[in-house]
Amino acid sequence: MPMIRVEMFAGRSAEQKKTLIKSLTKATSEAIGVSEASVDVVITEVAKENWGLGGEPASEKFPD
Template sequence: MFRRRGDAPFHRAPCGCCRVTGTNDKRTTIMPIIRVEMFSGRSEEQKRALVRDLTDAFVGAAGGNPDSVHVVITDVDKSNWGSGGQLCSDKFPD
């Protein structure tokens, strides 16, 4: 898990996303994190493709190592998402 030392968060165990930049075990996080919030209901295969495509697009546009790109997917029920003053479960019924 992450912990803070100074202003830079870092892992206790190196995973390739952090690097030691000086003395006293100070590390600088160099990993990009892509966060996706979307309605629940996508299959694991769709999520797998999304993670792959987002990683490829990020590396193509910004450079870097694909192994350092992290994608966090949060599934949200339509009843927990509002848009235009309405619950999405009312706007977009199944």
């Protein structure tokens, strides 16, 4: 059973996450020939201040 892990900044809507899960599930199912029911998707949301990019917190590079 394939598992897809997505780490992304917090703040996306439930609908956006639902769309992402559906799209990743469908693409994986088609690409490797497994049923959609066997694909797991786990989304981990990370606060920008806990994500570093090029030596700086993402919260400073991408302020809201």
